[in-house]
Amino acid sequence: MAEPLWDLEAAAWEQGYRRVCGCDEAGAGPLAGPVYAAAVILPRGLTLPWLNDSKKVTARRRDILFDQIIEQAAAWAAASVPPEEVDALDILNARMKAMQKAIDALDPPADFALIDGNRDHGSRCAVTTPHQTAVGGDGRSASIAAASILAKVSRDRYMLELAERYPQYQFDRHKGYGTKLHYAMLDRYGPSPVHRRSFLKKWEAGRGG
Numbered sequence: 001m002a003e004p005l006w007d008l009e010a011a012a013w014e015q016g017y018r019r020v021c022g023c024d025e026a027g028a029g030p031l032a033g034p035v036y037a038a039a040v041i042l043p044r045g046l047t048l049p050w051l052n053d054s055k056k057v058t059a060r061r062r063d064i065l066f067d068q069i070i071e072q073a074a075a076w077a078a079a080s081v082p083p084e085e086v087d088a089l090d091i092l093n094a095r096m097k098a099m100q101k102a103i104d105a106l107d108p109p110a111d112f113a114l115i116d117g118n119r120d121h122g123s124r125c126a127v128t129t130p131h132q133t134a135v136g137g138d139g140r141s142a143s144i145a146a147a148s149i150l151a152k153v154s155r156d157r158y159m160l161e162l163a164e165r166y167p168q169y170q171f172d173r174h175k176g177y178g179t180k181l182h183y184a185m186l187d188r189y190g191p192s193p194v195h196r197r198s199f200l201k202k203w204e205a206g207r208g209g
Helices: 007-014 059-072 083-089 091-104 142-165 180-189 201-206
Strands: 020-026 035-041 075-081 112-116 131-134
Touching: 007 020, 007 112, 007 131, 007 142, 020 091, 020 142, 035 091, 035 142, 059 142, 075 083, 075 091, 075 142, 083 091, 112 142
Parallel strands: 020 112, 112 131
Antiparallel strands: 020 035, 035 075
16 A cells, blocks of 8 residues: 555545544454454554555564554554453454454544444444444555554564463464464364364364364
8 A cells, every 4th residue: 555545534534523543353263362453543644655454564564564553643552352252252242342442442532433344243242433344444444454553463462472471382473373383283282271262163073072
């Protein structure tokens, strides 16, 4: 994204909203660790080189962007939902809870949110701030792209902390995702307290429970 995209933000401003945040989550798919979300209100027209969907940005550039975003954002916040709550709620509800937690933590608060994806509620948790969903929003909105960077980097850094706490699982290498290495470590050591048991049912079934 050579120039940030502001069409979604501009449409919200035209409706009279003043503080428009972008919101995205990271870590919906892994077998271990929390799901993270971030919300960001950017100054209007801010240009950040390399700003894009976090999955399309190198790890080194994500780290640089993380620092730039938190320095220059009008407001930003990151929030997480732990693995035991992911199990209790299910991942959709956990994602919605994490996103609303991040939005609620903004100071000054947002009066409108741009939400990446096409879901704004589960059976028990929902985004309650006035909002609009945007499929592929992390590649269409500067604010959502910034939120995707903060969520991804925040979660990756937390997984490095878990790698120190549970070195046998090598979370620093796979960040909790279901890689061949991760499954091999599960076969050897079994689940840790930070694994999502609801995500391990197929693996447990393959081992006879």
